[in-house]
Amino acid sequence: MVKPNIESILSGERIALARLLSEVENDSPIGRAALDELFPHTGKAHLIGVTGAPGTGKSSLVNQMALYYRAGKIPKQVAIVAVDPSSPFTGGAVLGDRVRMRDLAGDPGVFIRSMASRGSLGGLAQATAAMVQVFDAAGFDPILIETVGAGQTEVDIARLAHTTLVVESPGLGDEIQAIKAGILEIADILVVNKADLPGIENTERALKGMLGLAHPVAKVFRHHGQEMVIQGSEPENAALWVPPILRTIATNGTGVAELVAAIEQHAEHLHKSGDWGRRERARMEAELEVLLTETLVNRFREGVSDSRYEKMVDKLVRRKISPWGAVKALLK
Amino acid sequence: MPEHKIRVLVAKPGLDGHDRGAKVVARALRDAGMEVIYTGLRQTPEMIAEAALQEDVDVVGLSILSGAHMALIPPILKLLKANGQEHVKIFVGGIVPDEDVPRLKEMGVTGVYGPGAPTEKIVKEIRATVKTAK
Numbered sequence: 001m002v003k004p005n006i007e008s009i010l011s012g013e014r015i016a017l018a019r020l021l022s023e024v025e026n027d028s029p030i031g032r033a034a035l036d037e038l039f040p041h042t043g044k045a046h047l048i049g050v051t052g053a054p055g056t057g058k059s060s061l062v063n064q065m066a067l068y069y070r071a072g073k074i075p076k077q078v079a080i081v082a083v084d085p086s087s088p089f090t091g092g093a094v095l096g097d098r099v100r101m102r103d104l105a106g107d108p109g110v111f112i113r114s115m116a117s118r119g120s121l122g123g124l125a126q127a128t129a130a131m132v133q134v135f136d137a138a139g140f141d142p143i144l145i146e147t148v149g150a151g152q153t154e155v156d157i158a159r160l161a162h163t164t165l166v167v168e169s170p171g172l173g174d175e176i177q178a179i180k181a182g183i184l185e186i187a188d189i190l191v192v193n194k195a196d197l198p199g200i201e202n203t204e205r206a207l208k209g210m211l212g213l214a215h216p217v218a219k220v221f222r223h224h225g226q227e228m229v230i231q232g233s234e235p236e237n238a239a240l241w242v243p244p245i246l247r248t249i250a251t252n253g254t255g256v257a258e259l260v261a262a263i264e265q266h267a268e269h270l271h272k273s274g275d276w277g278r279r280e281r282a283r284m285e286a287e288l289e290v291l292l293t294e295t296l297v298n299r300f301r302e303g304v305s306d307s308r309y310e311k312m313v314d315k316l317v318r319r320k321i322s323p324w325g326a327v328k329a330l331l332k
Numbered sequence: 333m334p335e336h337k338i339r340v341l342v343a344k345p346g347l348d349g350h351d352r353g354a355k356v357v358a359r360a361l362r363d364a365g366m367e368v369i370y371t372g373l374r375q376t377p378e379m380i381a382e383a384a385l386q387e388d389v390d391v392v393g394l395s396i397l398s399g400a401h402m403a404l405i406p407p408i409l410k411l412l413k414a415n416g417q418e419h420v421k422i423f424v425g426g427i428v429p430d431e432d433v434p435r436l437k438e439m440g441v442t443g444v445y446g447p448g449a450p451t452e453k454i455v456k457e458i459r460a461t462v463k464t465a466k
Contacts, residue, residue: 015416018388026336091337092362098383099372105379112386116337116367 004030006037012077012138014111021113024134025127035130041137043280045079046267048142049161051123051183054149056169057193059100060250061259062144066104068256069142078110079140081131083124085148086116093117097146111140123147123154129287132160150183158186159286162279163266165259167191168207170199184210187243188266191259195247207245241269304330338366338462340391343380344373345404353425353447354395360451361393361458377404381411384420390462396426401436409440421461423454 004023008016023031048065050058062080069076082097093116104110117125124147135143147157158164166187184190184207192203244262248255270276301309312330315321321329342358344351351373358368369387371379384392392412396404401424412420421442428436433444443457 014385018385022339022388086367087362087365090363090365092365093367094358094362094370095367096370096372099370102372102375102379105376105382112383114369114387118337 004034006034009034009038009134009138010041012140014108017111017134017138018113020134021131024130025115025125027127027130031130035133038134038137042133043136044139045132045136045141045143046163046263047132047136047145047161048263049145049147049157049164050167051147051150051154051157051164051186052167052191052193053151053169053172056149056167056172057248057250058146058149058167059097061165061167061191061193061248061256062097062146063101063103064248064250064253064256065144065260066101066110067253068260070104070107070109075109076142077140079132079135079138079143080104080110080112080146081115081128081135081143082112082146083115083117083128083148086118088119091118111135117148120156121154122156123150124156124160129160152183155183155186159283162270162276163188163263165189165191165263167193168203169194170197170203172203188241189259189262190243190245191248192245193248193250195255196249200247204245204247211243211245241266241273241275300331338391338458339369339387339389340366340393340458341369341371341380341384341387341389342393342395343371343375343383344395345375345377345380345408346396346398346400347374348396348398349373350397351395353397354393357393357395357425357451357454360455364455364459366455366458377407377411380408381415381417384412384417385415389420391421391423391458393423393425396424396428399427401426401428402432405436405441406439421458423458425449425454 004016004020009020020031020034024035050062052058059082062082066078066080069078080101082095084093084095084097086093095114095116097114098112101112104112113131115125115128115131120126128145132143132145145157145161147154164186166183168190169192190207192200192207246255246259246262248259270279312321312326316323316326340361342354344354358370361368369383369389371383380392392408394405394408405422405424409422412418422440423443423445424436424441425445428444428446436444442461443454445454
């Protein structure tokens with residue numbers, strides 16, 4: 001394809017945008033070059049992550065949120081990035097999030113893009129962050145990022161988004177599930193969707209219990225489970241955010257106004273407490289590290305012949321060498 | 333650099349509410365390693381063209397059982413062209429009388445498949461057309 005015209009992306013031209021998103025998703029040289037040029041134009045959008053187990057109603061909720069943003073006095077330009085899983089065997093995928101977003105059809109102020117996870121395990125695809133940058137540069141704000149149906153450890157979204165919603169629905173687990181580390185911990189806002197179903201009180205109670213047990217902590221993302229030291233002053237305890245628990249019924253929009261209000265309050269809190277800047281810094285650092293790791297690994301692999309690599313795997317299989325031993329031998 | 337994934341939009345235009353065929357095809361394309369964007373029932377030509385644009389697909393697969401193919405397909409082709417997506421290949425599945433097949437192909441439809449068409453054939457023909465288009 002031809003080199004994308006950066007001006008046409010910045011002015012939000014839809015066909016140019018759609019094609020560039022593919023280049024970026026495929027990590028092509030054209031996509032990378034465009035990202036370099038677009039990067040100075042990013043950093044304006046509020047990135048809102050929506051995660052939760054499969055079938056809790058994430059897509060329907062995103063649909064309602066986008067409708068709400070569009071119905072405001074000054075309608076916002078809303079981008080939606082919806083990730084669904086790729087098959088680990090064939091690499092194929094059925095991306096079905098649009099099925100729940102048909103209310104948004106025909107609105108030129110909304111752009112929905114489906115992505116397959118393409119082997120990533122953290123709930124997003126490798127290229128999701130880059131796709132979000134393209135939307136950001138093109139002037140979309142907010143950008144709603146819907147993860148794959150997430151279990152307990154698909155927490156990459158908290159690294160990418162400014163505000164993370166974790167969507168629960170009645171009947172999905174008890175108090176023990178609620179105090180485990182992982183997905184509930186990353187919530188800036190807890191949403192109990194399908195609030196018209198029986199069992200809503202139990203779910204709400206379990207989540208409330210979890211929050212009651214917890215001592216609110218500053219949520220700057222730590223990578224590899226290590227303590228991450230962030231430059232700048234520590235936030236005062238008084239400024240810590242306690243995730244609200246909100247009820248919604250995404251099929252008819254009940255509770256969505258309150259949800260969007262809570263999202264705005266959270267953004268305000270991030271700005272006031274200085275967490276916005278801290279999160280941005282942590283995000284940039286994490287992204288740099290991912291790209292650096294990937295580039296170094298690729299560069300190294302180019303220097304190792306496939307046959308040498310295969311031989312090393314053979315040795316591993318026959319227990320002639322340990323995985324660490326193999327790494328040492330290859331790096332020598 | 334990763335290989336180019338074939339992206340296919342599977343849509344059901346019109347009013348018939350029977351989407352088992354569309355789902356079978358979506359599943360078969362998935363198993364063939366393609367990325368299928370499934371949009372569900374009762375799509376208007378405008379909705380289909382818009383989704384094809386936003387998703388930057390290589391192929392649009394239309395499932396039509398209502399007999400309204402001659403009414404539904406021309407506006408979809410027209411809208412795709414107006415959006416700058418004349419490179420997108422159209423495949424149609426469903427109940428299409430034999431005498432309509434050449435007319436659809438003349439309009440620009442790449443393949444037409446009736447009930448019982450083997451999914452392997454659809455996969456093969458989609459792969460072949462996308463390859464030549466690239």
